[in-house]
Amino acid sequence: MAVQLRCFHPTYDTDPRKQIITTGERFEKLVRFIASRDKFVFDYETSGTAWFKHAEAVGIGLGAWDDNGTLWSAYVPFRHRTGEQQLDIGLIGPAIGMLLRSPNVMKICHNIKFEDHFSRKEGWTLAGPRYDTMVAARLYNDNEALKLEHRAEVDLGVEGAKRWEQELQKEVRQLARANRMGVKEYKYLHGYSEVNIGLCGVYGCTDVLHTGGLHEVYERWGVSQHYPRIWPTEMALTRILCDMEQTGMPVDVDYLTQLRHQVQTEKFKIHEQIKQHLGGYDLSIGSDDEVRDLLTRTMGLPLEKRTEGNKLSVDKEVLEHFSTHNIVVKLILDWREADKIDTTYTASILNLLDGNHVVHGNLKQVGTNTGRLSCEEPNYQNMPSENDDRAVRYSGKKVKEGGVDPWSIRRAYPVRGADWVRLFLDYSQIELRVLAHYSQDPIMVDSFLKSEDCHARTAAEVGQLLGKECPRRIAKIVNFGLSYGMSELGLHRQAKIPLDEAEVFLDAFFQRYAGIRQFKQELWAQARRQGCQWNNLFGRTRRLPDLRSATFWRKKRAERQMIASAIQGTAAELTKESLVRIADFLAEEKIPAFLVNTVHDEIQIDTPREYAPRVAMVSKTLMEAYPEFSPIPVITDCEITETNWAEKHGYKVAA
């Protein structure tokens, strides 16, 4: 099929700092200029974002400052499918590769991990110091959108920064229509490969100028220097997370396909049963409106809980309340459980695989306001955990006794191959240890020094003060609640105990652990003195203007958010810095092991079986080496699997 030249929006930009390079002579001149600089900006335009499938670079935008400090940009097209004049990638590739691997030249990008993926696809190694303006933007302002054009508008004061982006999107919509596709589908398949070079080039050059401009102002403001501890970690992570995504997670497709069939059959059966109970009425179980109607009008159940939009809630908590006396309500709950596994955890995963049955999730460095990582396509961080209830229901045994959850999702993630294992190193009670460090509360510190079960200790302390028993279950909820700034109302709801009882427990807790109450007060006071912001132990800032809000509930929410940021955020710094330490160790010793995944307080490493003892021992040591928490010990537990994620079990690490 011949490629058609379509050009719905011819471009016109007379800015001399934007050049489109389509001859060898001008390309050579460009390369000589870039190669003479000690830092440069680059940015690919691509044929989609799925780098692990068909998507690849179709052109590269490059930019650098001349001796007068003027920033210039150029777009080099080499794989557009428009039939226009462009350069031959076979001829220019080596020169681009040479620029990217220069060891002493700083590479500046807005989201450099993305460019790293596409560089690797061309066989080009991205080396030398990195500067990511997207990460810098997140560090200096944790509450705002990070999109390049938006930052250019706000931080550079560029008027009409979004103009070429909008022109480009218009063009893409036209192309999608011409190809009889939805915009989403078209963009996934073709990206900007069919956009005319004039428009794409101006857009690419504009991005380069914006990125370079952001680098200038962020460094004028001293962003990277303000974060001497986390900045090097963040920049190293752009490379290490890229490595992890390239490695990816192998998936057992046969298992997942069979599991999907099983839950779909289950859904069908439940649907039929519901129909029978309702005298043939065909309820759309997935429609909350219909479920609400059925429960209230047909069944006359007294629903009370409201949603945010003030509708009567039909969520799990409500349904569970009525399910003991109502078989249909119970069946709706069962259907939702099966549906979740069908749609979210089997069908969608199968759509994300590469040709080798490997998924490559996107580990996002700037996805949260606390400094944690997040993950998408798929999200590894909310894969259902092994569920004892289901295991017991179906096999009569708990998971730990060898029982099998028939709907296990983690079972679909096997090890890399024969004689490979996966190690799971997870921080033990890391958030409580962080809190103990910040508060220096004597009981909590003592508990960790003695390696006690901290929930049991809490239960004992509270019980002793009250002169009546405090169940461990309650103590555990209280301890977890500390990270979120839980109130007596929260405890009442979570633990399903009377409000006055929750109040008594919480009061007793804060009497016994007075250091924690004091830490919270000091945290808020200090933050308010510093203009509603606070830096954690590693120097990361959380800004919460609502700490001074006149609205009571907004102020309270900001206070809870600050507590959560302090504790979760600090714990996240340990995990992130440890990822860098472990990656460096594996590279130095040339051990054929790979970091594959991380879930907040856990790091997963694939390694040949013979290396497992060494990898586990060194990784554990590196993860625990945070002397700033002294005397509180930082402890990691280690687990291993020889088969799949569901069957991980304890692993003794040699000292």
Next chain:
DNA sequence: GCGACAAGCTTG
């Protein structure tokens, strides 16, 4: 047919 939003569910 598409985008935005609400509601619900899953994790640490």
Next chain:
DNA sequence: GTACGAGCTTGTCGCT
């Protein structure tokens, strides 16, 4: 007002 931080899916609604 009924906990903190995320991502994904479906249904619904309004718009082109």
